Amino acid sequence: MYYWLIFVGLEILRNRWMRLRNQKPNYAQSFVIRGVAAIIHASIIVRVETWPEALRVIGFQVASFYLIFDIVLNALTGDRWNYQGKSSGYLDKLPMWAYLVLKGLCLVYLIWFIGWRA
Numbered sequence: 001m002y003y004w005l006i007f008v009g010l011e012i013l014r015n016r017w018m019r020l021r022n023q024k025p026n027y028a029q030s031f032v033i034r035g036v037a038a039i040i041h042a043s044i045i046v047r048v049e050t051w052p053e054a055l056r057v058i059g060f061q062v063a064s065f066y067l068i069f070d071i072v073l074n075a076l077t078g079d080r081w082n083y084q085g086k087s088s089g090y091l092d093k094l095p096m097w098a099y100l101v102l103k104g105l106c107l108v109y110l111i112w113f114i115g116w117r118a
Helices: 001-021 027-045 049-077 096-117
Strands: none
Touching: 001 027, 001 049, 027 049, 049 096
8 A cells, every 4th residue: 555655655746846836736647647557556456356356445535635645745735735726726715624524534534444444
């Protein structure tokens, strides 16, 4: 699972670099990169063998990315922790209470996932 967290860190650095160059992210390209990385991580690195296990790993990938990515990126750029840019994703446009509920659910899932893997 550490490899996925390394990937998330690399994605944060890639997006930080784009912000420094005043470039807007290409969301289709980002989606493909993240999807391919998730498939490689689940199938080759973790070696998922069953659908239930695959769903748990995909849940880990989605929850960890959503929980970590924007908060760390905003910290690196000096923005407030919940900064939402003009071209932020759909979930970032939710009301703050819904945003916090989703972040909390991701945290609960990750705690459960760590217990399941132990």
